[in-house]
Amino acid sequence: MQVREKGRIVKPHGTRRGRGRPRAFDRAAALAKAMDVFWAKGYDGASLAELTDAMGINPPSLYAAFGSKEALFLEAVRIYSAREGGPDWDAVLDASSAREGIARLLEESAIAFTQRGKPRGCMIALGALHDTGENTSVCAKLRACRAENLAKLRQRLERAVAEGEIPGTVDCDAVASFYLSVQHGMSILARDGASRTTLLAVARAAMDAWTSLTSPRTGEHDAGADVRPKRGR
Amino acid sequence: MQVREKGRIVKPHGTRRGRGRPRAFDRAAALAKAMDVFWAKGYDGASLAELTDAMGINPPSLYAAFGSKEALFLEAVRIYSAREGGPDWDAVLDASSAREGIARLLEESAIAFTQRGKPRGCMIALGALHDTGENTSVCAKLRACRAENLAKLRQRLERAVAEGEIPGTVDCDAVASFYLSVQHGMSILARDGASRTTLLAVARAAMDAWTSLTSPRTGEHDAGADVRPKRGR
DNA sequence: GAATTTTTGTAGCTATTGATATAAAATCAT
DNA sequence: ATGATTTTATATCAATAGCTACAAAAATTC
Numbered sequence: 001m002q003v004r005e006k007g008r009i010v011k012p013h014g015t016r017r018g019r020g021r022p023r024a025f026d027r028a029a030a031l032a033k034a035m036d037v038f039w040a041k042g043y044d045g046a047s048l049a050e051l052t053d054a055m056g057i058n059p060p061s062l063y064a065a066f067g068s069k070e071a072l073f074l075e076a077v078r079i080y081s082a083r084e085g086g087p088d089w090d091a092v093l094d095a096s097s098a099r100e101g102i103a104r105l106l107e108e109s110a111i112a113f114t115q116r117g118k119p120r121g122c123m124i125a126l127g128a129l130h131d132t133g134e135n136t137s138v139c140a141k142l143r144a145c146r147a148e149n150l151a152k153l154r155q156r157l158e159r160a161v162a163e164g165e166i167p168g169t170v171d172c173d174a175v176a177s178f179y180l181s182v183q184h185g186m187s188i189l190a191r192d193g194a195s196r197t198t199l200l201a202v203a204r205a206a207m208d209a210w211t212s213l214t215s216p217r218t219g220e221h222d223a224g225a226d227v228r229p230k231r232g233r
Numbered sequence: 234m235q236v237r238e239k240g241r242i243v244k245p246h247g248t249r250r251g252r253g254r255p256r257a258f259d260r261a262a263a264l265a266k267a268m269d270v271f272w273a274k275g276y277d278g279a280s281l282a283e284l285t286d287a288m289g290i291n292p293p294s295l296y297a298a299f300g301s302k303e304a305l306f307l308e309a310v311r312i313y314s315a316r317e318g319g320p321d322w323d324a325v326l327d328a329s330s331a332r333e334g335i336a337r338l339l340e341e342s343a344i345a346f347t348q349r350g351k352p353r354g355c356m357i358a359l360g361a362l363h364d365t366g367e368n369t370s371v372c373a374k375l376r377a378c379r380a381e382n383l384a385k386l387r388q389r390l391e392r393a394v395a396e397g398e399i400p401g402t403v404d405c406d407a408v409a410s411f412y413l414s415v416q417h418g419m420s421i422l423a424r425d426g427a428s429r430t431t432l433l434a435v436a437r438a439a440m441d442a443w444t445s446l447t448s449p450r451t452g453e454h455d456a457g458a459d460v461r462p463k464r465g466r
Numbered sequence: 467g468a469a470t471t472t473t474t475g476t477a478g479c480t481a482t483t484g485a486t487a488t489a490a491a492a493t494c495a496t
Numbered sequence: 497a498t499g500a501t502t503t504t505a506t507a508t509c510a511a512t513a514g515c516t517a518c519a520a521a522a523a524t525t526c
Contacts, residue, residue, distance in 0.1 A: 020502020021492040042363040044277060048484055058505060059485070065503095069484065126362050129354075129424055130275040134484095143425050177422060177431050178438035184421040185414030191362055192376050198410050205411035209442030253472020254522040281514055291475055292515070298473095302514065 013067035027065055030055040034066075035076035035084065040119035043073050043128040043138045073127075073138055080123045081145065086112050089152050098160035099210055102153070102179055106203035109183050113190035113199060121187035124149075150180050166214040175213050182206040247298030260298055263288040267299075268309035268317065273352035276306050276361040276371045306360075306371055313356045314378065319345050322385050331393035332443055335386070335412055339436035342416050346423035346432060354420035357382075383413050399447040408446050415439040 033054045037046045048069060052059055066072040080086070087108030095101035113121050124145045131139045153176035160166045186199050194202075247260060266287045270279045281302060285292055299305040313319070320341030328334035346354050357378045364372045386409035393399045419432050427435075 018502090019494050019500070021494095021504070023503065024492095040363070041365055045363040045365040047482080049482085060487095060506095061504070063485065125421060129359050129362070129421065130273070130278040132274055132278040146421070146425055171434065174431065174434035174438060177427065178415075178435045181415055181418030181422050181435045182411075183418065185416065185418030188358060188362065188379070188417040189410060189414050192379055194410065198407065201404065201407035202411045202414045205407060205442055205446055208445035209438055211445070212441035213438055251472085252470070252524045254474075254524095256473065257522095280512080282512085293476095293517095294474070296515070 013065060013071060023061075023065070025055070025057050025061065030057060030062075030065070031072070031075055031079060032084070034072055035080055035123075036119065038073055038076045038127065039080065039085070039123040042126065043135055044130075044132065046073075070135075070138060074141060077123065077127070077141065077145070084118075086122050086124065089149055093152055093156045097165055098156050099165070099207070099214075101156055102210075103203070103207045105153075106179070106183060106186075106206055107200060109186055110196060110199035110203050113186055114194075114196040120190040120193070122184075125184045125187040126191065146180070146184075149183075150176055153179055167216045169216055170214050178209070178213070179206060246300040246304060256294075256298070258288070258290050258294065263290060263295075263298070264305070264308055264312060265317070267305055268313055268356075269352065271306055271309045271360065272313065272318070272356040275359065276368055277363075277365065279306075303368075303371060307374060310356065310360070310374065310378070317351075319355050319357065322382055326385055326389045330398055331389050332398070332440070332447075334389055335443075336436070336440045339412070339416060339419075339439055340433060342419055343429060343432035343436050346419055347427075347429040353423040353426070355417075358417045358420040359424065379413070379417075382416075383409055386412055400449045402449055403447050411442070411446070412439060 033056070034046075034051050037051050037054045040046075041050065046069075048059060048062070051069070051072070052062055055062065057065075062072065066075060087105060089105065092104045092108055093101040095104055109122070124142055127142050128135050128139045154172050157166070157170065157172035157175055161168050161170060161172065182202065186194075186202055189202065190199060247256075266289070267279075267284050270284050270287045273279075274283065279302075281292060281295070284302070284305070285295055288295065290298075295305065299308060320338060322338065325337045325341055326334040328337055342355070357375055360375050361368050361372045387405050390399070390403065390405035390408055394401050394403060394405065415435065419427075419435055422435065423432060
C-alpha cells in the first residue's frame, strides 16, 4: 500500500498513514458531510467556513486530508455517484429491456431527489452550472458526468435496437436526450419543492412517450404540429 | 411623472430626471448588458466588477441607477421575461389548442435557449438554484417565476378540459409538471452544448407523450412497468 | 453668472473568500 | 526516553466580494 510511485502522488490526499500523530476525525464521514454541503449549496455556494463547520474540522485539516476545495468537491462527486445521491445508472439501465431500464432510472431518480433529510435534486445536474472562470474545471467535470450519462442512455437504446426491442429507425441520440432532459428537469422541480409523488408522475408521463418514440415511423412528422419560429436566428 | 408618493418611492431607482447633471449612459442598454452577464453567470457568479465592466459604468453609477446588485438582477429578470430570453408564455400558450400551445412553448424554448451570441439555457431556470443565505430573496423570486409558469401550464390544461379538448380525467397538475420538467431540462442540455436541432427533437419527443397523457384512461397504470424502489425512504 | 442638483471617477470601506505559517500536541520507530 | 513525523488549533495571509465617501464635473433654475 505505497503512496508514491516514481515520485508522483498516486492516491489523492490524506490517504497515507503511519508514523505521525493520528488523524482525529473520520475522513470518510467528513467527506460525506462535505458532500451534503456541496449538494445543498453547489460548488461555489459552499464556503470553506460552512464546509469545515459541517465536517467538524479546521481548514488545515481539510487541506491536509483533501488538498483543496476543488479536490474535495471532486471526491464528493465521486462518492455521490457511487453510493449516495442518484441511482446507479449502470445497474438500473441493465434491466432486461431498455424501456424498463429507463423507467427505473427515472423512478429511482424521483426517489433519490426527494430523500428526507437530504438536499433536493441531483448534485451532478445542479452542482455547478455557471462557469465563473474559477470553477471551470469543476464545471467541466460535472458536464462530463452528464455527457457520460447521456452516452449510457444512448448505448442502452442502441443495444435495444441490436436486440430487436425497438426498430433501427429510432433516433437513439434524440430519445436519450429527451429522457436525460426529463431527468435534469426533475432536479429543478425537486429544488422547487415538488413532492415525490409529483416526480414519479413526471417519470411515468415521460414513459408514456415511449411507444410513440420507438414506433417504426421516425424521421417524418405529422402535420398539424407545424410551427413557424418567431424569434429564430 | 412624479417619483415619490406619500414619501414612498414608486419607481425603482434612477428613473427620475431633471435638474442635475445628466446621466452619461443609456440605462436600458446598461440593464441589457447586465442581463447578459447574469444570464451567463447566474446571480452569485456575476460580480460587481464584471457587471460594471460590461455595462461600461462605475459602481456608484450602478447603485445610483439601480439601487443594488439584487435590485439590478430583479430588473434584469423582468426584462428577460418580457422581451429577451425565453418565449412569451401567455402569448404562446394562447394557441387554439393546449396541445399546440405547449408544443409551441417547447419549440420556442429550444430556439431561445440556443441563440447565437447569447448565453445558453434559461435565466429563470438556472439563474439562482442554490440558496446561500445571501441570495434568498433572489432564489425565491426565480422560484416564484417557475411556479407561475407551472400554474400557466396547468391552467391552460384545465381550460382544455373545459373546452372538451382533453377528458376531465387528465391529471392537469402532473401533465403540467411533466412539460415544465422537460422545459427546465432543456436548459441544462443547452448549457452542456446541445444543438438547437437536439432541443427541438426533445421538444417533439415530449409532445409524443401527449396522446397517452391525455387519453381517457388515467389513474390506472399498465402492468409490466412495475418497479420496486431499492433505496426508498 | 450664481446657486442648486445630480452624476461622474477615484479611492477606499468592511467583510469574506480560499488557503497557510506557525508552534504545540500526539503518535511511531528506535 | 528520544527523535522523527504528522495532525492539531490559532491566527493570519492576499485577494476579492458588495458597497460607499468624497470632490470634481455638468446640467437646470433662478
